[in-house]
Amino acid sequence: MLSEKFYDVLKHEGVVSIVSWGATDEPHIVNTWNSYLVVTNDEKILIPAYAMHRTEKNINVNNKVKLALGSKEVLGYKDYQGTGFVVEGTARYITSGPEFDMMKEKFSFLTRVLEITVTSAKQML
Numbered sequence: 001m002l003s004e005k006f007y008d009v010l011k012h013e014g015v016v017s018i019v020s021w022g023a024t025d026e027p028h029i030v031n032t033w034n035s036y037l038v039v040t041n042d043e044k045i046l047i048p049a050y051a052m053h054r055t056e057k058n059i060n061v062n063n064k065v066k067l068a069l070g071s072k073e074v075l076g077y078k079d080y081q082g083t084g085f086v087v088e089g090t091a092r093y094i095t096s097g098p099e100f101d102m103m104k105e106k107f108s109f110l111t112r113v114l115e116i117t118v119t120s121a122k123q124m125l
Contacts, residue, residue: 002043002121005074006085010034012071018047018114019066020091022058030055034069038103044117046103048110049093055114056093065091065116068124076125083125089118 014034021027030052038046045067049056059065070084077083094100094113103113 001118002039003123005083005123006121007039008074009069009071009083009085010037010039012073014069014071016047016067016069018052018055019068020055020058020062021064022061028054028058034071036107037069038106040099044115045087045089046094046099047114047116048103048107049112049114050109052112052114056112059091059093063090063092065089067116070125076123080125083123086122086124087116087118088120089116091116 012034016032016034016037018030018032019027032047036048040046067087068084070082072082074083075081092115094115100113104110
């Protein structure tokens with residue numbers, strides 16, 4: 001589901017916005033970096049979490065999330081400079097196990113791992 005262009009974007013630094021919403025109609029946005037995203041063999045996206053407490057509360061009520069990410073370093077449609085993606089999926093927090101241990105080794109600051117199961121990934125630019 002994740003395209004080669006998506007993986008190219010992850011090779012360059014950029015902001016990733018994670019949108020969640022719980023019982024209220026008000027969405028919550030938290031940010032991280034492209035370089036913090038780790039994609040598993042089965043194309044789940046793992047994100048180190050240190051704070052993200054509101055995101056966690058929202059996911060406990062509604063596990064749907066959206067991510068927006070991009071890079072101006074990767075050519076988009078019609079060879080325009082820059083491209084981005086909107087990713088939709090379901091989320092959960094991991095606090096133990098092999099994926100948690102692997103992520104903790106890479107990102108010592110994390111307290112949890114946000115795991116996204118991708119349902120769609122659409123190139124926007």
